[in-house]
Amino acid sequence: MANTSAPSGNTDWTLADFLSTYRYWALFLSSLLLAIGGQGLSTVLPLISQMTGSSAQTIGIFYSGSTLGWGVGAFLAFVVASRHARSALIYPLVICAVVAISFLPAPALWGSPSFLFLFGLALGAVRAVFPLAIAIFLVSGRPGKIDFGCALTLMSTTILISAIAPIGASWLSQFDPGGLPVVVGFLACLLLAVILLLPAEQLTFDEAPRPRHRPLTPRRRSPLLVAFILSIPPILGFLMGLGIYLFQANGFDVISSPVTLLPTLLALGIVLAVFIYFAFWVYRIHGELAGAAQSQRLVTPLAAMLIAILVPLGLAVLVMTLGDLLNDRARNAGQRPLVSIGWLGIWSFVFPPIAIAMVQNAANDSYVVGSGTA
Structure with a gap:
């Protein structure tokens, strides 16, 4: 039987190499938490804003800021992530959390156009930088087409799982129509995402993968x-x-x-x-x-x-x-x-x-x- 193992000097990563690292699963779980928290909050945000007397036009400002945030996230992914991978993900999470925390002592800010725009900008940047940066991180390992496609496909399943977020957000909003439990849940997701990313010394895959071999008798x-x-x-x-x-x-x-x-x-x-x-x-x-x-x-x-x-x-x-x-x-x-x-x-x-x-x-x-x- 031919030996298909990669030479020791080869830095090309395979799907198995990706799946055998902490950083891959840290990226996966942090993306999942962000998707769940962001999707849940975005679902009930119009209801929360209406409770403060906001009009549909005011709520639209949040989505305008979120759209512009994707541009900020793309900049962070393509310019910052290649040099400071962990910072490009953690700092936007922290900034988004700080903006969201400001709503806790002052619920009336849900009706403020400037704050809604700022929050949309921060949330949009976070939701954009993660998928783009993750793709860049995976490419740094120079995987083959199938390995890269499979690794990215598994990452994309976080979007499918986040479909349950509106159910949880609707359930939480029943305890407080003002949206406090939903915001707290969103902040908890961001905090857990940061905690998962902190132990990873690096998030790129530009070094040689670690050899693995767990044989069993065929x-x-x-x-x-x-x-x-x-x-x-x-x-x-x-x-x-x-x-x-x-x-x-x-x-x-x-x-x-x-x-x-x-x-x-x-x-x-x-x-x-x-x-x-x-x-x-x-x-x-x-x-x-x-x-x-x-x-x-x-x-x-x-x-x-x-x-x-x-x-x-x-x-x-x-x-x-x-x-x-x-x-x-x-x-x-x-x-x-x-x-x-x-x-x-x-x-x-x-x-x-x-x-x-x-x-x-x-x-x-x-x-x-x-x-x-x-």
């Missing part, structure tokens, strides 16, 4: 069996939904009937077992591919398992990376690609068990003769 598995096991939860969900519909159509009370308790508990147990198997598979496949040939493109098994479970689109990114790695190994050995990246990407989003089975099948073909079976 084992061949049946792709059909893997796909079947991981397909059990959606199949169970469909059958249970169909059963509930048929029983209710015949006038049977499914919800309160004790007869359905045992099948429900059994189904939950099966789903839990499948979830454990899924985590086991992700852990093993990364360690086994490392055992077949060392590579800087592989995340450590534990990190891969956590990413697949906790990070939105994490599984899709990991599967795509594994498929690309296996194809590279096949090409280095003078063979044709083992898996279609196009179909792998499609199934990763449409029905992940099939994508996982495709990776397992490609892994089986890549292992040296004599590997065990499981």
Whole structure:
């Protein structure tokens, strides 16, 4: 099996290198906190301003300032971040927090056009500098196209997660229509973001990545069996939904009937077992591919398992990376690609068990003769 590890002097970063650093996850979580706090506050801000008697035109001043803030954020990202990476992110957060704090002792400032413009400018700058600066930081590691795209895609999932922010902001605003709990929550998000960024000595990736290797003994598995096991939860969900519909159509009370308790508990147990198997598979496949040939493109098994479970689109990114790695190994050995990246990407989003089975099948073909079976 060809060794696909990067030479020791190579400073090109891979997706696995990014995901194995504290700074990447500090950037991810701080971006997530900023997205949640900013989205939540922006949602209820018109209501808060109306409570102070502000007109729609006054509220529009905030959004005008926010738009101009994107220009300030772009300047910070392209000019300051390349030289003072951490300062380019932390200082805008602190300034935005200071402006927001001024609203706490003087709620009437929500109706002040000048303060709304200043706050919009600060918030817009913060929301602009993060995605632009993060892209610059990732590029500094000179990653390949797929590695850069996957790393940036995972970062962009913070926008998807922040969609829950308006729900939380609406719930907080019920305690005080003046918006005090929402502002406090926004400040808490900014404070946590700063705390996460402070331990990172540098945020760029221009140094050589740290070598990693967590090998496990390669084992061949049946792709059909893997796909079947991981397909059990959606199949169970469909059958249970169909059963509930048929029983209710015949006038049977499914919800309160004790007869359905045992099948429900059994189904939950099966789903839990499948979830454990899924985590086991992700852990093993990364360690086994490392055992077949060392590579800087592989995340450590534990990190891969956590990413697949906790990070939105994490599984899709990991599967795509594994498929690309296996194809590279096949090409280095003078063979044709083992898996279609196009179909792998499609199934990763449409029905992940099939994508996982495709990776397992490609892994089986890549292992040296004599590997065990499981």
